[in-house]
Amino acid sequence: MIGELINGMFKDVGRAIIDKEADVIQHLAEDQVRAGASVLDVNTGPYSKNPKDDMKWLIESIQKVVDVSLALDSTKPDVIEEGLKLVKKRAIINSTNADEAKMEAIFGLAKKYNAQVIALAMDKSGVPNNSQKRLELAATIVAKAIDFGIGPEDLFLDPIVLPVNVAQAQGREVLESIREFRLLSDPAPNTTIGLSNVSQGTKHRSLVNRTFLVMAVANGLTSAILDPLDKDLVDAMIAAELILNKNIYCDSFLDAYRKR
Amino acid sequence: MIGELINGMFKDVGRAIIDKEADVIQHLAEDQVRAGASVLDVNTGPYSKNPKDDMKWLIESIQKVVDVSLALDSTKPDVIEEGLKLVKKRAIINSTNADEAKMEAIFGLAKKYNAQVIALAMDKSGVPNNSQKRLELAATIVAKAIDFGIGPEDLFLDPIVLPVNVAQAQGREVLESIREFRLLSDPAPNTTIGLSNVSQGTKHRSLVNRTFLVMAVANGLTSAILDPLDKDLVDAMIAAELILNKNIYCDSFLDAYRKR
Numbered sequence: 001m002i003g004e005l006i007n008g009m010f011k012d013v014g015r016a017i018i019d020k021e022a023d024v025i026q027h028l029a030e031d032q033v034r035a036g037a038s039v040l041d042v043n044t045g046p047y048s049k050n051p052k053d054d055m056k057w058l059i060e061s062i063q064k065v066v067d068v069s070l071a072l073d074s075t076k077p078d079v080i081e082e083g084l085k086l087v088k089k090r091a092i093i094n095s096t097n098a099d100e101a102k103m104e105a106i107f108g109l110a111k112k113y114n115a116q117v118i119a120l121a122m123d124k125s126g127v128p129n130n131s132q133k134r135l136e137l138a139a140t141i142v143a144k145a146i147d148f149g150i151g152p153e154d155l156f157l158d159p160i161v162l163p164v165n166v167a168q169a170q171g172r173e174v175l176e177s178i179r180e181f182r183l184l185s186d187p188a189p190n191t192t193i194g195l196s197n198v199s200q201g202t203k204h205r206s207l208v209n210r211t212f213l214v215m216a217v218a219n220g221l222t223s224a225i226l227d228p229l230d231k232d233l234v235d236a237m238i239a240a241e242l243i244l245n246k247n248i249y250c251d252s253f254l255d256a257y258r259k260r
Numbered sequence: 261m262i263g264e265l266i267n268g269m270f271k272d273v274g275r276a277i278i279d280k281e282a283d284v285i286q287h288l289a290e291d292q293v294r295a296g297a298s299v300l301d302v303n304t305g306p307y308s309k310n311p312k313d314d315m316k317w318l319i320e321s322i323q324k325v326v327d328v329s330l331a332l333d334s335t336k337p338d339v340i341e342e343g344l345k346l347v348k349k350r351a352i353i354n355s356t357n358a359d360e361a362k363m364e365a366i367f368g369l370a371k372k373y374n375a376q377v378i379a380l381a382m383d384k385s386g387v388p389n390n391s392q393k394r395l396e397l398a399a400t401i402v403a404k405a406i407d408f409g410i411g412p413e414d415l416f417l418d419p420i421v422l423p424v425n426v427a428q429a430q431g432r433e434v435l436e437s438i439r440e441f442r443l444l445s446d447p448a449p450n451t452t453i454g455l456s457n458v459s460q461g462t463k464h465r466s467l468v469n470r471t472f473l474v475m476a477v478a479n480g481l482t483s484a485i486l487d488p489l490d491k492d493l494v495d496a497m498i499a500a501e502l503i504l505n506k507n508i509y510c511d512s513f514l515d516a517y518r519k520r
Contacts (some may be wrong), residue, residue, distance in 0.1 A: 080425055164502060164509055171503040175478060203511045204499070211499035218435060218475035239471035241426060245433040249424055249511070251463045 001040070001234070002011070002071055002092075002225040003032030004196060006058065006243060008045015017044060018052050022061040029062045036258055039092060040066070043073035043082065052082045061085045064177035071118065078104045084113040092116045092156065094225075098123040098137040100144075107148040117145070118156040118192055121177065127160050129169075131176040134159050138181050142189060152189040156223060157181045161193045163200040171198070171212070178219040195226040210236040217241065234258075261299070261484040261494070262331055262352075264456065266318065268305015275313050277304060295488035296518055299352060301341065303333035304427065312342045316373030316390040319346045326484070330487070337365045352376045352416065354485075358383040358397040359396060360404075367408040377405070378416040378452055381437065387420050388483040389429075391436040394419050398441050412449040416483060417441045421453045423460040424468060429482045431458070432470070438479040455486040470496040477501065494518075 003068075005028045008014040016024035032040055040062060044054040051074065059070060063086075071082040073094040079081070080093055096106035110117045119141045121134040128134045138157050145155055159177035159203040162170045182188045193216060199208035210233045213224060217240040228234060238257045241247055250256055265288045268274040276284035292300055300322060300475040304314040311334065319330060323346075332343040333354040340353055355378040356366035363379075370377045379401045388394045398417050405415055421438035422430045434453070442448045453476060461467035461510040473484060477500040488494060498517045501507055510516055 165511075168502075168505045168509050172505060175503075198503075202509070204495075204514065207495055207499050208503070211496055212503055214471055214474040215478035215500060215503060218478040235464075235467055236471055236474075239467050240475060242428075243435075243458075243468070243472055243475060245428045245432060249428050249462070251425075254464065 001035075001037045001228050001237070002192065002223060003028075003035075003037035003040045003228045004194075004225045005032055005039055005227060005229070006062065007043040007073070008048055009043070009056070010045075013044050017048060017058070020057065022057075022064075025058060025061045026244045029066045032228045033066045033068055034233060035231075036259060036260075037068065037228040039069045039071050039223075041071040041073050041094060041225055043094075044079070051076060051079045055079050055083045056086060059083055060168050063088055071221045072115075077109060080106075081105050081109055081113075084109060084115060090114060090116065092118055094118040095120050095158065096141070097121075100139050103141065103144045105146055107150055110150055110154070111148050116154040117150065118158055120158045120160055121146075121181075122160055129163065129173070131173040134173070134177040135180050135184075138177070138189075139184055142184050145238065151187070151189045152185040155189040157184075157189045157193040158176075158192050158194065161195065161198045161212070163202065164198055164212075165200075165202045175215055175219050178216055182222075190222045191220070192223040192225060193221065195224045206230055206232055209233055213237055214240045217244065261295075261297045261488050262452065262483060263295075263297035263300045263488045263496070264302055264454075264485045265292055265487060265489070266322065267303040267333070268308055268314070270305075274305050276306050277308060277318070280317065282317075282324075285318060285321045286325045289326045292324045293328055294496060295491075296520075297328065297488040299329045299331050299483075300335050301331040301354060301485055303354075304339070311336060311339045313419060314337050315343045316346060318357070319343055319387065323348055332375075337369060340366075341369055341373075343494045344369060349374065350374060352378060354378045355380050355418065356401070357381075357426065358400050363377075363401065363404045367405055367410055370410055370414070371408050376414040376416065377410065378418055379405075380418045380420055381441075382420055387422065389433070391419075391433040391440060394433070394437040395440050395444075398437070398449075399444055402444050411447070412445040413447045415449045416443075416452040418452050418454065419451045421457045422474070423462065424458055424472075425460075427460045433480045435475055438476055438481050442482075444479045450482045451480065452483040452485060455484045466490055466492055469493055473497055474500045477504065 071092040071094045097120040121137040199205040331352040357380040381397040459465040
């Protein structure tokens, strides 16, 4: 569970970043970790005027209250590097894609700072419209990472989830990609998805999110960027992992998972 | 959606069968069809003293109020045949397994009365403990059906769901079987599961049921015997089919599905 809530695109968070209200950020960090997130995504958002300073402030604020890994979420390598200098635990860079120049920059940083990497199965020509093309891009990414001495176990391959209301045929392709990515190498690369995107603009967002997550877990998904405060979503994820025998059944399996 | 509620093992239904209270049965039939069931399972239950007469009475009662296919659920071929003589729509026999004598009896009835067949991937030695053995039994069943002139499209292969609290490792095997059964022939055989069994004896039954159903749909499941009155379960199933692009997205996709 990579918690998605510390992102400047959310109004409250964007305002807290501008006004430097650390307690808003810290509550979100604590709430997400309490709900089971083992990684927190950190994104200064589209309105940040000084993303390097804001990233620094966010990380310092978060690390005062929780002790988890951070996923440094930015399109700008210098913002990510600012974060990499500060993190106390091993970080995840969010993200590279399959573009040569992007991979050079991001894998270079990952190697220098011993970070893991989320890698999107897309390139300059955009998001593929089938699983075959996604697999080709994922293979390119895995090969390039190995060139940099970064093993598949430190990659999180993301097939890119699209909103079901505008790209309905892509759901099946993404699910297939999750299954296929795991077969790319031994050890298998990790996989992840930006879950909430599947329900963007739809009604019944929570239902669509948790249904997609369970289908993805059934296909072998190993992590997801999601809202850990959506209790129904986390319940569904826990039940899916139980069914796959990843945790031993007990009557209080929901509580037991959360207390780990 | 094969509605599971008309089964004498449920106390109210068992009593209604003994007391010949047709309205109890008819309400269950109407409620399940209204909730979206396209087939109703009919089982006289373990306490019926005259299962042939009771099957006849159940079918006559049900067919007075709804116009759907019935799944005639009995271990006794003569009880099934009594039902086959009465059904107005094409029936499903529930069930055969992979035993030679059982297949001879059930496929013979299916051919004579033009019925479809639910077939369990088990034999005299019991329920297999891995997907490989399930696949072997399923292949035996498909071959035998073809000998009787029954095509795979008229079979519902059931990998046999076991309770997660006593056979936790079997969940993954069953999900794999669902995927593999579909590849046994062209046209593909249908698949089905007795869903509620997965949560037998567990807490959070509805959560476990709907999570398993969504995972099974992700693996290609084409039907399930379930409780159509569990609204959260049916919502999850509708959302899963939406994600697989089986129905076109609209904001009111839940209502739209139910109004079909």
